[in-house]
Amino acid sequence: MKPSISIITIGVDDLERAFVFYRALFDIAEEQIGAGEDHVAFFFDDGFSFVLFPREQIAQTAGKDIAVAGTPGFVLSHQASSAAEVDEILRKVLAGGGAIVTEGTQSEWGYSAYFEDSEGNIWELMAQPPAN
The missing domain is CATH 3.10.180.10 (2,3-Dihydroxybiphenyl 1,2-Dioxygenase, domain 1)
Known part of the structure; x- marks a missing residue:
């Protein structure tokens, strides 16, 4: 695998508060922002995405029962060319x-x-x- 970090997802405790912060920090057009009930994604021109995701859900993704010490606060994503x-x-x-x-x-x-x-x-x- 030649690592190619295409998405960084960080865990947040308050999605709305984190969105307000990063929206003010990033100089990005509205059409480059996607949101769902459980996440907000910022899509940059170079194919890189930065995603805000509730910390509890990252814990579940990591196979942890709850977000406790040692639960990762982020997920690195690699874009592969195929399922194979x-x-x-x-x-x-x-x-x-x-x-x-x-x-x-x-x-x-x-x-x-x-x-x-x-x-x-x-x-x-x-x-x-x-x-x-």
């Missing part, structure tokens, strides 16, 4: 001493998986769905 590449990277994770948090799963957003490195840091692997 996601699965190949997961094999390397296991061979290198990491752990799979979530096996590869297909969703409306594409094919994704989560893994934990040898130090407990969480990565998301994702492959966009093929264009129709």
Whole structure:
């Protein structure tokens, strides 16, 4: 895997407060901001995204019961070229001493998986769905 960090997701305690802060900090057009019930995403011109996500949900993503000390406050995301590449990277994770948090799963957003490195840091692997 040649790491290509395409998304950084950080955990926040107050989504609205964090949105107000980062909206004021980033010089970004309204059409480059996407929001849902549980997240806000800032889409930058170079293909990089910065996402705000509730800390409790990051804990769940990381396989933790609750957001306690040691729960990651962020997730690094690598954009793979295909679902097969996601699965190949997961094999390397296991061979290198990491752990799979979530096996590869297909969703409306594409094919994704989560893994934990040898130090407990969480990565998301994702492959966009093929264009129709």
